[in-house]
Structures are given as C-alpha cells and as structure tokens.
Amino acid sequence: MALSERIEIGRGERPAALVIKGVRVFHLTTGEFEEADIAIASDGVIAGVGQGYDGMREIDGHGLTAVPGFIDAHVHIESSLMMPSEYEKCVLMHGVTTCICDPHELANVVGTDAFDFYMNASKALTMDMRVRLSSCVPATNLETSGAVVTADELSKWHGRHPEAGLAEFMNVPGVLFRDKEVLAKLSAFDFIDGHCPLLSGRDLNAYIAAGIRNCHESSIPEEAREKIRRGMQVFIREGSDERNLDALMPLMTLENSPFLAFCTDDRNPLDMEEHGHIDRMVARAIAGGVSPLVAYRVASWSAARGLGLADRGLIAPGQRADIVLLDDFEKCSVRKTIVDGIPFDEIHYDVNALPDASSFKNSVKCREVSASDFTFDASGRVRVIGVVDGSLVTDALELDVASDDVLRVSVVERHGKNGNISHGFVRGFGLKNGAIASSVGHDSHNICVVGTNAADMACAVNALRESQGGFAAVCDGRVTGLLPLPCAGLFSDKSADEIKRDLRKLRESVRALGCILHEPFLQLAFIPLPVIPHLKLTDCGLVDVDRFSFVSPSLN
C-alpha cells in the first residue's frame, strides 16, 4: 500500500525507491538552503527530506542544487510541431515537469478528437500534461475552421473529465456582452483560464467576475499590476514570437510572487534548443535582479497553487517527486530532471500506449491551385498588413501597391468546406523572390501564403497539399524548403531531431529568398488571426480587427 510505504520510508524503516543523496535543497517556503537527502517512494512521491536516507537506487547530489520541477502554465503543444512524447523529451531537458496544454490548434482542425488525443497522450507520458478544453473553437465567425466545439459538447466532455478546466477564454466581447453560448460555457466550468490583452477597468472587473482566473497576455507592467490587484494570476509569457519577460520583470517581487507564473504559449523546437525554456526565464530573471526565491517560486510553487495543484511545487514529503538538479543555481543550468520519481533519461515509452495521430492525416483538403488563383488586379493605394518582427500585432498600413516590400498574401480554405481563397497585401517579410506558405494559420489553420509572384504562391500551396501540410519555401517554381507537418497540417510525427534538421534547412531557404524576419513562419501563421489587432486576412477576407469587420484591400 502506497501510504504505508511512504510512512515507512519517511521514518527510515525501509529503503526508498530512489534517494538523491547529499544535495543542496532550495526551500521555496522559507528561502533556506538545506544539505539533505531526498527520499522518494515507488509511487513517485517524496517520503522524506533530511539526513541519512538510503535507497534501492541512489543519485549522488553533492555539488548540485535541487529545486521543484518547473511548470509551463499555458502552452499549445501543437506549436512545438511535435508529437507529445517528443515534446516531453525536449522540455524535460529544461526542467519542465508539468504543463497545462490547450489543444486549441488541433481542435480547430479536428474538433473534440483533439481533447481525446492529448488526454490519451497525457496518460502515456511521465510528465504531467494537464489538458484544458479549448473554449473558443472557432475563435471568431470571420473565418472557416475545420470544426466547431459547442458549449454542449464542452459540458459533456467536462462531465467525463471533471478535472479538465476550460482553456484561455479569448472571446472577450462574448463575455462582456453576455453571449448566450459563452455564458453556457463559463457556467459549466469551475476553473477557467483567461486571455484578455490590455483589458482594463470595469471591463476587466466584469471579465474576472465571470469566473476567469488568469491571463497570459499582459505585455506592460501596469496592465499586469491591475490584473493582479483584481485577483488574477498573471502568467509571464515568453513564446517564440511574443516575449513579455523583460517588460514584466519589475513585477517579480516577493509580494507579487504568489500571483505570477511562467508560460510559453507557442514555442517552436529550434527556439527551445537555442533559447531554452522556463529554465532560461528563471536565469534571465535572476540575472535581471530578481531574487532567486521569487524566480524559482514563479517557476513552480506559485504556478502550482494558482492552478489549484496542491501536490507539487515544493521539495517536501507528500509532494510529487518532480525535481530539477542544477549545476548552477543562479544560472539555472539543468543537470538532470526527476519527473514523478523517475530520472528523465530513464523514461521508457510503451509505444502501444502512445496516442496515434494517423487519423489526423489527410486534413489538407483544398483543390490543386494554379497561378490564376493568385492573380488579381490591384492598383493605386491599398490596405497593407504591416508585419512587425517579433510581434503578433500588425500595423494597418495604407500604401501604394507598388511600394517597396508590398507583397501579395492569400489565405486558402483547406478544410474542404467552401474553397475560399482571399487576397491582400503584406509588408515586412522582405522576400525578393519566390513564396512561402504555411498550413499552420491561427486559429482556423487555413493555408497562408506570401509571395512575390502568383506562380510561386500556387506552387507553395500545392506543395503543402502534397505534403498534407507544413511549411514550404518556393523559388522559381521549385520547392526549395519543406517541413512536412502531416498531422492535421499542424505537427509532425517525426523525431524532434528530424524536425529541427528540416527547420534549419527551411530557415536557410527562406533567407535565400531575402526574408528578413526572425521567425517568418510564425509571423505567417499569425496573419490569419482576427483576434489580434490591427489588420488580418482570413479565408473570408481582409479583417479590420479594431472594427471586427471585413474591409476591401483596395482604397481606390
């Protein structure tokens, strides 16, 4: 019996399943260091912290510091482009042992099967991947998604999985104006994550009074401070595109620490490799003058308690043995991660238990396109989507169509619903030749293509049709780079290494076309997202987000 074993181990009456010997434990409660052994029971729970514990297996912890496993409070795993098991391997290297995942991207393509997929994955993994139910599928009625998830479906799902909260409630106007379907969704859940960029004053009060507990969209300190004052947990986000740590670092005080958490939201595998994950956020915070107690609390304990998880976030008896062993405490350099009592390099995957993504293949259902599909008349002044490097917010520009770097952008409906192809103009990619296309196109995930000429745009879209999704670069009618993402057009079933290799090649191909953006495919993927200001293009047309309505590209 687990309880009996824990008590026996705690008392030192029997050897632990695993002991980390002589490690310097950093206590997130008192802020003290303690030289101690950490004794772990066979159920992955810490049974004792102190002197003189013996184990059936022992890890030498001398010279290392132990902190609780990190928590990514909000992530779309699809953005890693990986299967959940590959994702787990990548983030465990960075000390992340719990993530709260919102299958919003997959759900927009395949509906509630997305919830099943990640729920099943969660069972097969060692890290704790907690699934939230995506609240806004589709995000708006200005686009064509692959699926619709109703309040009724969410309620039924929640009935079967009462532990699953509702994911980021991005339909802010729906809350404020008390849309019936929105109220039905909110009423069905106890735990609701938020998404309310720049919301303030009475509207913020109303949004929180609706039961929404947190927000990961704060980008300036006063915004975050108001949200904390109103009782929200503020998740400090560092995605591959949106990066808020530097701006919000002044908030990382001991007073505020219980009301903060870290999250990544959307982060691609190259970015993880090159810039780390939560570990790097901790290190940057400490380097920026934040006290280590605050930085490490925010990375684990604060997130856990804010998310209602009482069983993790401390190195103490009764807590999950999610432990990060650090070579350097202030630099947060991870030597080894113990997850649920298992050293991360010893996890064995039961291939049969891992979820199968094959049913998500063949999701790119658009017809074969030709250059004529991307040929349209334009002259004089036009509305142009101004892409800003490193931001999802676009400028709404008005320029002469012949201006420098004004390229064509189109969105091709790919769920087999209506065959829409919409057109607009974009500035900021800097392409001199060819075209690039992506079947990841938030949030409805139609194909977005930017190009210097119609023929290459058609070629890029057809390449994705052929590969069943992914990122493609085309030059002079030839595919020069391709990362296939055949699972729902969103992620790959290949290994992380293969994906990263393809991504690196693709990066080179796009640079060869003249592209000047740091993450061109991320920027491309967010052009169709009509919930982020100011000008966006969905498969239904050009959207003035500030007015939440369609506008013509032409200003003549």
Place this chain on the structure above:
Amino acid sequence: MALSERIEIGRGERPAALVIKGVRVFHLTTGEFEEADIAIASDGVIAGVGQGYDGMREIDGHGLTAVPGFIDAHVHIESSLMMPSEYEKCVLMHGVTTCICDPHELANVVGTDAFDFYMNASKALTMDMRVRLSSCVPATNLETSGAVVTADELSKWHGRHPEAGLAEFMNVPGVLFRDKEVLAKLSAFDFIDGHCPLLSGRDLNAYIAAGIRNCHESSIPEEAREKIRRGMQVFIREGSDERNLDALMPLMTLENSPFLAFCTDDRNPLDMEEHGHIDRMVARAIAGGVSPLVAYRVASWSAARGLGLADRGLIAPGQRADIVLLDDFEKCSVRKTIVDGIPFDEIHYDVNALPDASSFKNSVKCREVSASDFTFDASGRVRVIGVVDGSLVTDALELDVASDDVLRVSVVERHGKNGNISHGFVRGFGLKNGAIASSVGHDSHNICVVGTNAADMACAVNALRESQGGFAAVCDGRVTGLLPLPCAGLFSDKSADEIKRDLRKLRESVRALGCILHEPFLQLAFIPLPVIPHLKLTDCGLVDVDRFSFVSPSLN
C-alpha cells in the same frame, strides 16, 4: 442568471445589490491601498472594485479600510459553549467570516450525529462554517467515550459530503506505526488536517508523507519553521488556554506568509469578549512589528489558499463578498463585517432552519453519587497532577499527600457505559473550600471534579447530573455557581449574553473558593485528556502520558 448579473454589474451597466462607497481597499496581492467602490452582486460575490459604482443599497466607506474577512482555520465550536448561530453572531463582530470546525467534542459524546448537527447548522448560517469530520473518536483507548466513529463510518460520510475533509489527526503514533484503521481513515480523504505537537525529523516526514497538510500545535519557532520547511501550513493558535502567537511571531515574514494561518482551537465566550478573536491577533502582530501585509494575509488569504479555498481572501471580482470594514487599520478595530454580501447586523435567522440540539439533552447518565464515592485512603507520597496556569501540559509531581494545595480529583464516567469513578491528586487550583466540577472533560467528556472534601465533590457531580451537564461550584454542600450546558453536557442553547452572565457569576463563585487559576474550568476540562503530557486522569485511571499507560496514584 448569477453570471450575467455579475458581468453587468462589473461593467457598470446595472446597479449592484450593495456598494461600499469610497472605501480604502487594502490589496493582499500587491500590498497597495486603493480608494474605490466595492460592488457586490445579489449572490454575495464581488462584481467590481473601482470608481463610480452605484448600488441599490450603499454603505458609506469613507474613512474606513476594507480587508478580506478573517478565517479561523481550526476551531471546536463546542468550546464556545454556544449554539452555532450564537457563535456566528459573536465571531462576526470580530471580522471572522469563515471557520473550519471540527465537531470532535460533540462526536465523542454522540458520534456522527455531531457531523449532521454542524453540517445542518452550516446551511442555516451566513458565515461559512466548514465542517471537518473528526478523525479520532475516541482519541485513545485509555478512556470511556460516549461514541466510537470508525473508518468505515467516516468513509461513508465522506462519500455523501465529498467537500468535508478529515479533522486534526491527533493519533500520531497510529500514523507512524501504520495502524490499519488509521491508514483506512487517511486513505479515504484528500484533505487532512494535522495535530502533531513537537513532532520532528523523520517522524515528521512520515506524518506529512501520509497526506497530512497542516498543524496548529506548534509552540516554538524552530518547530514551526521545520514544519513549514517540510511543506506544512502552520496555524498560529491563540486559544483561551494555549496561546502561541507571541512565540511564533518571528515567523511572520513575507517569505513565510503563504504558509501560515490563524486559529483559535478552543475559545470561550468571555475570552472572546475580553480579548477579541482573529482581529486581536492581527492587531497584536502588527503592534509586535509584523508588516500589516503579512498579518492580514495570514488572517485571510494565506489561510484560504492553504485550505484549498480559491473563492475568498481577496477583495477582487469573483471573490466572496466577505469584507471587514476597519476604523483603524493598524489596530484592526472592526466597524462592520460584510459576510456573503450581507452586513452582519442585518442577518435574519430562519428559526426553523436552525438545527435543533434537543436530541443531545439528557446525555449525563451517571448515577447519583454520595461522599463515599469520593472517599479513599491515601497516605505518604503520591503522584500529583501539577496544573500549570495557561497550559494544557501538566507536571508529573511526586509529593506527600498532605502537602499544601494537593487536592483530590476524580473522573466520573457519564455516558452510562460502565459507571467508572477514578481518583487522583492535583495541585495548582488553590481551592481552600468546596469543589468544582465540569461535564466538559476532553476528549471523552466524562465529569471531572476537584475538591477539598468528598461531600462537596459529590454535591458538585450531582448538580451536573441535575442540570444535565455544565460547570458547577459548590461550597459546604450548597451550589454556589452553575453554568448549565445541557446540550451533550458541552454547550448551552441559551443566548451568548446569558451564557456570559452565568460564566461571570461562576467565576466569582470559584474565586470565593480560593481558586487562583485564570481559567479554572478550562484547566479542569483538560485534566482527563491523555494525549497531552505528562500526567492525566481519565475515568479508567491515572495515565502516565509519556509511557501511555496507567499508573497508581500511590507511591508507597
């Protein structure tokens, strides 16, 4: 619909049910003050905090400071000697809007009916009285209790009330030595409160690893610090007898604040009137140099989160409108308490909804006694229970029976089980004449009587038999003071004012007998408790608590 109303009020689209206008809100998140209106919806939830809210009713908050309602993290309401509705009235005056109650005393007399009683009371009250299920009834097998509550009964109860946690697990040896019944109890609950005075090292690890989350028995800082380090929530207790605030005040730092709470455990009505409640603990902490942010956090937010209550502890949208309005912030002087959105002086009790304690009457089932029942031979050296004013811990003295202030003490079984009468000696009461008796006798609540002569001891016991329980003082064969406690021999169904009046009279009567103790009936009531060191007397005999076995009073 509640949700819709909250959103409308939050946005200022409709008047709130109640607005506290222009109050200075103290934010337990950031530590800031904010001059604001607090808008409350008709369901007792805060809908908005900010400027310009209007309400159907308004309270002028100018010149007052608003803090979240206080939480008593662990209390035996029986010790207030009052019915729950009278108790509520008393503590609301001190800003207490939530209490976690353990019906341990009543359960030891009447069994699981005690849970029903407080559960039903909880529904009829406005404050949130959360019932825990008493875990150790009886506390030991060294005494005769009125009832036994098995693991099986606890599990069934928990099945019907999944929100009810398990109350203070005082059977520490049962945990450490893995008693089968103890493990069955622990396994059945997610939330388990602790009780582990002076437990340390590996035994503390084992106790916490068994799933026990908090402890209210810490009396010295290093003890409390170790418990916090091991992940426990430490409840700082100020009971009428055990008082730990002064000793533990050094722990009240910003670092530690999330891991602390306040509780009263056992507090009688005169003490509440004369020394206040949680309000007074806050004031004393601030006067002692603790930062107000820490003191107020510990009084509400920290307790709430440690107890798993996410819906209170902040003045923010979506939180319960449990609000204390203070005249003086640093002195914590309560002007008015709002509980669940209702000003405390406007609560109307539905008499029919209040629980009925009449079935607990006639619980004193001992036979009529006479002087001969308290006459026994004693000479030479004897074991003497040394009572220490203001402490439940007794000294184990060895004295000549004729020494100064060595009085006779007896415990009379009163549940009609076996008619036991046991005898011993006690020092510290200072009685010169007469006898005092109590049907409150922790934890089995047999009658404990101390006297200068056998006739008065018999008279005192018979007086309690007549009154069906209570506290009695007798002098020269005459009852000189009596507080009847006819409900299970533990509490009264009279008003708080009547109880206090009787208590004051009784206090005078006991002083007239020469008694020198501050709280003689509390000290009397704890003489039978064989889980507190060092020498105690149950109805079964004299107990050497350190050896957990019976010993003879005589040393000859």
